[in-house]
Amino acid sequence: MQDRYPDPETFSTGILFESLGRKLELEPVTDTGGYNRMVVSPDISRPGLCLSGYTYKFMHDRIQIFGETEITLLKQLSPAERTAAVANVYSFSVVCAIVTKGLTPPDELVAAALESGSALFSSPQDTTPLIHDLTHYLGEVFAPHVSLHGTLVDIYGEGVLVMGRSAIGKSEAVLGLVERGHRLVADDLVRVRRAGNRLIGTGDALIGFHMEIRGIGFVSIAELFGVGATKEMQSVDLVVRLLDADLTDETDRSGLEENLMAVLGVDIPLVEIPVLPGRNITLLLEVAAMMNIQAKDTGCTSAERLNRKLIARMGRKRLRD
Amino acid sequence: MVELVVTVPNKLGIHARPAAMIVRAAVEFDSEIWLESPADKVNAKSIMGVMTLAASGGTSVTVSAAGDDETTAVEAVADVIKSGFGEEMI
Numbered sequence: 001m002q003d004r005y006p007d008p009e010t011f012s013t014g015i016l017f018e019s020l021g022r023k024l025e026l027e028p029v030t031d032t033g034g035y036n037r038m039v040v041s042p043d044i045s046r047p048g049l050c051l052s053g054y055t056y057k058f059m060h061d062r063i064q065i066f067g068e069t070e071i072t073l074l075k076q077l078s079p080a081e082r083t084a085a086v087a088n089v090y091s092f093s094v095v096c097a098i099v100t101k102g103l104t105p106p107d108e109l110v111a112a113a114l115e116s117g118s119a120l121f122s123s124p125q126d127t128t129p130l131i132h133d134l135t136h137y138l139g140e141v142f143a144p145h146v147s148l149h150g151t152l153v154d155i156y157g158e159g160v161l162v163m164g165r166s167a168i169g170k171s172e173a174v175l176g177l178v179e180r181g182h183r184l185v186a187d188d189l190v191r192v193r194r195a196g197n198r199l200i201g202t203g204d205a206l207i208g209f210h211m212e213i214r215g216i217g218f219v220s221i222a223e224l225f226g227v228g229a230t231k232e233m234q235s236v237d238l239v240v241r242l243l244d245a246d247l248t249d250e251t252d253r254s255g256l257e258e259n260l261m262a263v264l265g266v267d268i269p270l271v272e273i274p275v276l277p278g279r280n281i282t283l284l285l286e287v288a289a290m291m292n293i294q295a296k297d298t299g300c301t302s303a304e305r306l307n308r309k310l311i312a313r314m315g316r317k318r319l320r321d
Numbered sequence: 322m323v324e325l326v327v328t329v330p331n332k333l334g335i336h337a338r339p340a341a342m343i344v345r346a347a348v349e350f351d352s353e354i355w356l357e358s359p360a361d362k363v364n365a366k367s368i369m370g371v372m373t374l375a376a377s378g379g380t381s382v383t384v385s386a387a388g389d390d391e392t393t394a395v396e397a398v399a400d401v402i403k404s405g406f407g408e409e410m411i
Contacts, residue, residue, distance in 0.1 A: 254338065254340070254368060303337060306372075307337035310372055311333055314333070314376070314377035314378075
């Protein structure tokens with residue numbers, strides 16, 4: 001499935017080539033090997049300074065980009081100087097390197113990459129756009145992430161993460177939402193990663209858009225309801241926790257108190273719904289999502305608006321008395 | 322049937338948050354519990370009802386209850402009101 005990023009723990013040069021090679025139009029310059037070298041940093045490096053001899057703080061654990069500057073610099077040197085310049089870079093363990101703009105890498109560079117067994121790619125793309133795409137991709141791969149037990153569904157564009165103990169009825173409630181035209185993102189296991197101050201949720205590639213419904217078994221939502229009933233990725237905008245009714249503390253019935261749940265350091269509004277026989281959880285999830293949308297649009301909740309009206313009415317009454 | 326008259330001591334009166342506190346105290350009891358202002362009489366276990374009362378600060382309200390635990394019920398609800406809900410007093 002698209003938009004599922006490789007695990008940073010096992011993110012190697014080979015996986016980078018497989019997943020991004022087509023988009024960046026990468027071609028191996030020659031068979032250097034080094035595909036098992038790990039990409040450990042979301043940043044990239046321009047090795048120009050290192051080539052010219054300033055190796056202090058050279059970021060060898062980043063992907064090296066040889067753009068026009070670097071290649072022109074190398075071409076101006078004599079073969080012996082070129083070998084020395086390239087050696088400045090390849091005396092370190094280089095993750096991999098990309099020569100951009102369709103430039104031909106000098107023989108000394110190819111030889112050094114071969115000798116150190118570090119992958120060397122070329123791309124016809126311009127340097128800045130390539131760096132942009134590469135950094136964006138690496139940023140996504142290395143974003144902080146966590147796997148949560150819950151079900152993520154898109155309700156009117158609002159990403160609602162339904163949580164609660166197993167067998168409390170998360171899947172059934174979300175199945176009801178799908179039947180009403182909302183879209184399933186992930187059932188049972190939601191991978192959440194942080195992008196800036198937003199949380200993005202996806203499912204597991206293997207599980208896909210299957211749901212496990214007790215008594216029926218695995219249900220393929222995409223096959224049963226069509227692709228319109230599924231969504232690859234979705235921001236997480238609201239967490240709804242389903243609670244056993246007897247465990248629910250009846251502290252707040254008015255909805256005036258705003259609860260938050262921190263996920264990867266981002267605070268997400270949290271609504272806790274006691275599950276009681278006869279309650280239509282599907283409907284309540286839909287209402288919770290709509291209220292969250294409204295609260296964001298208007299800057300305050302309906303409870304706050306109602307309360308303001310009430311306080312104003314009491315004020316007028318006191319003036320009359 | 323037991324009755325107690327209390328004055329709403331906080332500035333804002335019984336708005337949504339105090340109403341929720343009153344209801345939370347009231348639902349603990351089996352008795353029927355009411356709140357009464359000169360204008361209206363409402364079920365103290367209904368948050369909408371209690372809010373509709375629109376009892377502003379300084380208003381007298383009558384708490385009444387009928388049932389097996391009516392005495393403690395009335396006292397408990399009256400105590401919540403007298404506490405001022407942890408808000409600024411008049």
